[in-house]
Amino acid sequence: MAQKPSIPKGTRDFGPIETARRNYIFSTIRSVFELFGFSPIETPSIENLSTLMGKYGEEGDKLLFKILNSGEWLREIENEQFTAADSARLTSKVSEKGLRYDLTVPFARFVVQHRNELTLPFKRYQIQPVWRADRPQKGRYREFYQCDADIVGSDSLTNEVELLQMIDEVFARLNIRIAIKLNNRKVLAGIAEIIGEPDRLTDITVAIDKIDKIGIDNVKAELEERGLSKEAVEKIVPVLSITGTAAERLQQLKTVLAESATGLLGVAELEQVLEESASLDMRADVELDVSLARGLNYYTGTIIEVKALDTQIGSISGGGRYDNLTGVFGMPGLSGVGISFGADRIYDVLTTLNLFPDTVTSAPTLMFANFGKSEALAAMAMMKQMRAAGIACEIYPDTAKMKKQMAYADTRGIPFVAMVGENEAAQGKMTLKNMTTGEQTLLSPAEALEIIRK
Amino acid sequence: MAQKPSIPKGTRDFGPIETARRNYIFSTIRSVFELFGFSPIETPSIENLSTLMGKYGEEGDKLLFKILNSGEWLREIENEQFTAADSARLTSKVSEKGLRYDLTVPFARFVVQHRNELTLPFKRYQIQPVWRADRPQKGRYREFYQCDADIVGSDSLTNEVELLQMIDEVFARLNIRIAIKLNNRKVLAGIAEIIGEPDRLTDITVAIDKIDKIGIDNVKAELEERGLSKEAVEKIVPVLSITGTAAERLQQLKTVLAESATGLLGVAELEQVLEESASLDMRADVELDVSLARGLNYYTGTIIEVKALDTQIGSISGGGRYDNLTGVFGMPGLSGVGISFGADRIYDVLTTLNLFPDTVTSAPTLMFANFGKSEALAAMAMMKQMRAAGIACEIYPDTAKMKKQMAYADTRGIPFVAMVGENEAAQGKMTLKNMTTGEQTLLSPAEALEIIRK
Numbered sequence: 001m002a003q004k005p006s007i008p009k010g011t012r013d014f015g016p017i018e019t020a021r022r023n024y025i026f027s028t029i030r031s032v033f034e035l036f037g038f039s040p041i042e043t044p045s046i047e048n049l050s051t052l053m054g055k056y057g058e059e060g061d062k063l064l065f066k067i068l069n070s071g072e073w074l075r076e077i078e079n080e081q082f083t084a085a086d087s088a089r090l091t092s093k094v095s096e097k098g099l100r101y102d103l104t105v106p107f108a109r110f111v112v113q114h115r116n117e118l119t120l121p122f123k124r125y126q127i128q129p130v131w132r133a134d135r136p137q138k139g140r141y142r143e144f145y146q147c148d149a150d151i152v153g154s155d156s157l158t159n160e161v162e163l164l165q166m167i168d169e170v171f172a173r174l175n176i177r178i179a180i181k182l183n184n185r186k187v188l189a190g191i192a193e194i195i196g197e198p199d200r201l202t203d204i205t206v207a208i209d210k211i212d213k214i215g216i217d218n219v220k221a222e223l224e225e226r227g228l229s230k231e232a233v234e235k236i237v238p239v240l241s242i243t244g245t246a247a248e249r250l251q252q253l254k255t256v257l258a259e260s261a262t263g264l265l266g267v268a269e270l271e272q273v274l275e276e277s278a279s280l281d282m283r284a285d286v287e288l289d290v291s292l293a294r295g296l297n298y299y300t301g302t303i304i305e306v307k308a309l310d311t312q313i314g315s316i317s318g319g320g321r322y323d324n325l326t327g328v329f330g331m332p333g334l335s336g337v338g339i340s341f342g343a344d345r346i347y348d349v350l351t352t353l354n355l356f357p358d359t360v361t362s363a364p365t366l367m368f369a370n371f372g373k374s375e376a377l378a379a380m381a382m383m384k385q386m387r388a389a390g391i392a393c394e395i396y397p398d399t400a401k402m403k404k405q406m407a408y409a410d411t412r413g414i415p416f417v418a419m420v421g422e423n424e425a426a427q428g429k430m431t432l433k434n435m436t437t438g439e440q441t442l443l444s445p446a447e448a449l450e451i452i453r454k
Numbered sequence: 455m456a457q458k459p460s461i462p463k464g465t466r467d468f469g470p471i472e473t474a475r476r477n478y479i480f481s482t483i484r485s486v487f488e489l490f491g492f493s494p495i496e497t498p499s500i501e502n503l504s505t506l507m508g509k510y511g512e513e514g515d516k517l518l519f520k521i522l523n524s525g526e527w528l529r530e531i532e533n534e535q536f537t538a539a540d541s542a543r544l545t546s547k548v549s550e551k552g553l554r555y556d557l558t559v560p561f562a563r564f565v566v567q568h569r570n571e572l573t574l575p576f577k578r579y580q581i582q583p584v585w586r587a588d589r590p591q592k593g594r595y596r597e598f599y600q601c602d603a604d605i606v607g608s609d610s611l612t613n614e615v616e617l618l619q620m621i622d623e624v625f626a627r628l629n630i631r632i633a634i635k636l637n638n639r640k641v642l643a644g645i646a647e648i649i650g651e652p653d654r655l656t657d658i659t660v661a662i663d664k665i666d667k668i669g670i671d672n673v674k675a676e677l678e679e680r681g682l683s684k685e686a687v688e689k690i691v692p693v694l695s696i697t698g699t700a701a702e703r704l705q706q707l708k709t710v711l712a713e714s715a716t717g718l719l720g721v722a723e724l725e726q727v728l729e730e731s732a733s734l735d736m737r738a739d740v741e742l743d744v745s746l747a748r749g750l751n752y753y754t755g756t757i758i759e760v761k762a763l764d765t766q767i768g769s770i771s772g773g774g775r776y777d778n779l780t781g782v783f784g785m786p787g788l789s790g791v792g793i794s795f796g797a798d799r800i801y802d803v804l805t806t807l808n809l810f811p812d813t814v815t816s817a818p819t820l821m822f823a824n825f826g827k828s829e830a831l832a833a834m835a836m837m838k839q840m841r842a843a844g845i846a847c848e849i850y851p852d853t854a855k856m857k858k859q860m861a862y863a864d865t866r867g868i869p870f871v872a873m874v875g876e877n878e879a880a881q882g883k884m885t886l887k888n889m890t891t892g893e894q895t896l897l898s899p900a901e902a903l904e905i906i907r908k
Contacts, residue, residue, distance in 0.1 A: 005563040005783045008500050008551050013564055015571065016493035023494060035841050037818035037848025039866075040473040044465035044597055045474040045499065045553075045583065046519075051459055065500075068549050070587045072538040079537065084526040094548075096520050097462050099499075110457040110467055117469065119865045121851055124470070129499065133524045143498055156851040158830055165834075169841070216549070235790040280834055329459045355780055364491035380619075380734055386622070387489050394491025397575055411573045412493075 004209050010134070010142030016362030021350070022145075024360040026127055026341050029147045032170045033125040036162060041124045044104040045131075049098045053134045055105045055328065062088075063132045065142075067392065088192060096434070099131035102340075103148045105324070111328035113151060120334075152325070157269060159337050160302045160321070161276045167306055167339060168282045169258040174346065175355050178284045178286030178316070183292035185299050187253065191213075192265015194256065195235040197228055198430070203288030204228070204291035208240060212291070228440060239290060240399040246274055246288050253290070269301060298322045304339060316345045363412040364392035366453060369405045371421045378425035379418065385445045391452055393418075409435060416452055428448045461486060464588070464596030465750035470816030475804070476599075477786045478814045479797050480581055480673035481722070482627050483601045486502045487579040490620045492603045495578045498587075509559045509782065512837040516542075519596075520549040544693045553585040558792075572789075574607030590690045592607045595798065604792030605788070606779070611723060613791050619772060620905045621793060622736045623758055624652060628800065629809050631763040632738045632770070637746040638724050639753050641707065643719015647845070648710065649689040651682055654750060656680070662694060663747035670694060700728055700742050705788045723755060731736070740852055756792060770799045816868040819906060822884075823859045825875045832879035833872070839899045847872075863889060870906055 006273045007013060014022060030040075039107045046067065053061050076093040080390065100106055103126045111118065127147045134140055151159045164180060171178045188208075192201045203226040213221050216237065223233045242252045250271050257263030271286060277286050294303045301321035307315055319339035326334045350356050366386060368379040379395055386393050409417050418430040424442070432448045443451065461467060468476060484494075500521060507515050530547040552558055557580045565572065570678065581601045589595055598795045604618065605613045618634060623630045643660075646655045657680040665673050670691065677687045696706045711717030724742060731740050736796050748757045755775035762770055773793035780788045804810050818842060822855050823832040833849055850859045863871050871886040878896070887894045 005567045006502065006888040007498050007505075007563075008502055011498035011500055013498065013568065014496040016570065018493060019494040019496050021494075025813060034818070035822070035846045037846060039470035039816035040477060041470060042468040042473050044461050044467070044474075044716075046462050046465055046597060048460065048462055051461075062524075065524075067553075068520040068545065070516075070519075074541045075542065078540075081533070082528060083532045084529040087528045088525040090528065090814040091522065094818075111463075113459045113461075114467065114469065119862055121850070121862075131500070143500060145475055151851065154851040158824070158849060158851045160836075160851070161834065162851075165838070173775070271599070276831060276834075280833060280838060293707050323517075360747070362493035367491070370612070377730060377733060380612075380615070380730075384619070384734060390489075392489050392491060394577065395604065395609040395612060395616070397612045398617075399610075408573055413541075434687075 008142070010136030010140075012141060012143070016343070020360055021356050021364040022343065023346060024356065025346055025350070026145070026147065028173050029170055029341050029343075029409055030125070030127060030168060032173065033147075035148050035169070036149075036166045038123045038125040040127055041107075041110060041126060043100070043103075043110055043126070045100055045129070047096050047100055047106060047109070049092070049096055049400075051109050052098050052101060052105060056101055058126050060101065060408070063134055064089060064101055064130045065133050067097040069094055069096055093250055094201045101132060102126060102130050103146045103340075104150075106383060107150060108325045109329055111334070111344070112326050115331060121159075122153055123147040123149070123151045130391045132312050139344070139348070144284055145343045147336060147341040147343055150336050152334055152336035154320075155323075155335040157272050157276075157302075160273045160304075161280070162305065163319065163337065163339050164273070164277050164286060165280060165282060167285050167304070170317075170341065171306070172283050174350065174410035176316075176346070176349055178306050180286045180317040181289040181307065181311055182270065182273065183289055183303045184266035185303060186262050186269065187257070187290060188264025188266075188312070189292060190257040190266055191236060191255045193241050193260040195228075195232040197232050199341045200226070200228060202297060204236070208236070208291050210295035211240065242290065249290075250274075266301075274301065294318060294320060296323065300324070302337060308353075311349055311352050313352065314350050315342070316349060316452045317341045330371055349364055361413060363414045364394050364416060365414070366393035367405075367412075367414045368393065368395040368418045368420060369402065370396040370399050371419070372399050373418050375422060375425050378428075379420040380416070382420065382430060382445045386449065389449050391449065398431070418448065461847070462596070462807055464590030464594075464830050466595060466597070472815055472818040475810050476797065476801060478810065479570035479800055479804070480599070480601065483624055483795050483797075484581060486624045487601075488621055489601050489623070490616060492577045492579040493560025495561075495564060496579055496879070497554070497557075499565055500551050500561060501554055501563070502549055503546065505563050506552050506559060510555055510740075514555065517554055517588055519553040519584040519585045520545060520762050521551045521553070523548055523550055532562045532612075532677060555586060556792075557600045558604075559584060559615050560602060562779045563783055563786070566780050566785045569785060573581055573614075575605050575608055577603070577605045582867070589709070593798070597678050599797045600819060601795040601797055602792055606788055606790035607773075609777075609789040611726050611756075613732075614727045614758075615734070617728070617758065617773065617791065617793050618731050618740060619734060619736060619826055621865050622738050624771075624795065625738050625760070628804065630770075630800070630803055630807070631826065632760050633763055634740045635737050635743040635758045635761065636724065636727065636757045637743055637744045638720035638741055638759060639755055641711070641744060642720075642747060643722065644711040644720055645693050646716040647717060649682075649686040651686050653763070654680070654682060658690070659747035659751075662690070662745050665694065665745040694806075696744065701745055703744075704742070720755075720813065727756065729899070731767065739750070746824040748774060750774060752779065754778070754793060762807075765806050766804055767799055767803050767806065769796070770803060771795045788853070814818060815867060818848050818866045819868070820847035820872060821859075821863045821866075821868045822847065822872045822874060824850040824853050826853050829874050829876060829879050832882075833874040833884070836872070836874065836899045845903065872902065 129145050131143050133297050191200050207219050207222045242249045253267045258322050276281050296376045299320040300323040303320035305315050306317035321337040323335050347418045370376050418432045432443050480881040519905050528689045583599050585597050646652050646658050661673050661676045674687050696703045707721045753774040757774035759769050760771035777789050824830050837847050871887045874884050882906040886897050
């Protein structure tokens, strides 16, 4: 009995149209990365678990897909007594490798491993899938692509300005209207300082990160739950409530953070990035958002988040500056800044707003109908000419009824069908049918080419 | 103590230049696939082991990378007694999923799973990595890309003729001179029939597949070792030794195989494919090679192999027709034909013959040197113009010594450097340096654009 085939939960098959649309997103992002001078690298899907473990927190370790050692994988646990509860403890004895969880840790590993071959600053982009053994749910998959661009080895804010322009260009090409939100971890650290809770930066950022979702009152409640004093919490509120133009808000921040050197440095960095970006006439608004925190704890300076303006879908791109990404692999003090584009979210935005261009299709432009062996050969000779001119085309492979052939072209969304029957073949011509209008015309290949190209 | 990072054996990091070159190969193949009307699909890296196991022979099952179940993976073997030798038996109790081993089985699974959404004939291409837990050795990796194009749901030989032309186009674009070898499994089956050993087709094909490597005498010896009678073996020899033009060899085959209906059908198929291909003026020679067998047992008709003419590197592409790929998933009788391009082998050929175009580079075309904050801003405004015109460029992010900035541009292979100092900024101009000739000229952005585009 043949098995009914299926795929693991949380994974996806992509059919022709989805793949063509995904490739449109990837190639748009790739083109812009290259336009901005980023070079591509690729790292293996499989990394040593020693590279991956401990880099994503305890929860992350659990979400790593682990690969069973080859051959006699039981060797190191044979004759041991254990129960299911010992699974976590014994994993390292049966598995040495795991699937890539993100592109950041492999990139850090790459930089350290190849440090002698690289010229700093090093600008790399990487577009590859990652895997997480997360509970599958709507919009969350176990295999998905990340599209990352990072610069390491330079702490100049020029990099931030370049990244903002790059974001602007990617979404302009995709025709998605966006707002870019900007903050700086040093400002958040300054706030923690001035409220007298410098060691509680993580608690503070985790809580205020939710302000958009739960509102300021709930953020206050959560901060108190996390053990901050009422006084400290009350001191945060005005900072999160500053208003006015960017310049006005920067000014207010300077006043509030006057006692914190770190905080003032953060404000100065924000000021420079905002000013320089403004002078470069970006299409998107770049907004200072003091409540922007982003979950990842390795950011140390600028943090960036991008939201689509015309839908409720959340963040579609984000990034920031980190000062010690490679330290864990023995190369401390290397500053970097990067940005990641979420291909799945962007796909959803383009679908929701109906923004995929009509030219993004999985079908060829032209199909030659098949009227029999010798007619097909004549058609194939013409097809050669069309292809040499860059027109994607194919011939229906079988001499089926014309109705069936037309239905095939129609279902695939092929815009033109060429009919080369006995008469046409004798004249070296084709009858070209426009599948949208139904119009049919007898044409030479050169004439057909002209019409198709319009 | 920080760990010294490394990657698992048999896997590879690809740096900027390698990745750019690999992308050149992939995008060339992809463009041609689309030119011939193939639609892209993607399947998950992770498949259920029930989909993969038993499809690649016993050896293949061992070479599958298996993923440890999440959470309490020991549950089904807790409190069992076993030794290392029980590993194979217990694998299915701790692992339900594995990494894709090739693109063919996932494609068959895809076709059956989505049969109600697909229009037949279905032409798909797929360019994705596969994984095999092979012993790593020179030129054999544990993770590598396959580039496959298949048509299922049509038994017309027009598909074969199209595939041959597609091969011709791919290698013409890559500038690799090739020979395409053609045979038909039915001819091999006919040979097995007329020598009185119809059930020994596999033994016969496995042996004669080696004729190029070991010569006809050793093939004869191997066939006898495999239990074929001396008489049977002697009857094969003249078939493998037929000579002359394609037409002459086809004629001789017809005589030799006169008693085998299957064999004659194979000859007729070969004849049609060769004739039609010849009428379409291909660049590559398409040669009938009766000794071509190809290892895979699922081929049932045409078999194709491509060799590069100017190096000793073996097969760089191959494929054929199979009549029952989807049967194992409950969908019998679907004929298909396909071709696979070996990206790693193609990479090696292009490297050996020095055929990567100079335009395939990982670096931008232009770097703006950094003379300080306000000059950098002026440069960034010009950069915007250059990028709008499609010129990939970047600014050196730090105000470092000019020698260091130039060395960076040089190492990355950036062909032009633009210097925008105080004077240039005041005039809205740049001093453009050609890094090959050393020539420097003061130019407006529009003038610079013209020079760079040459």
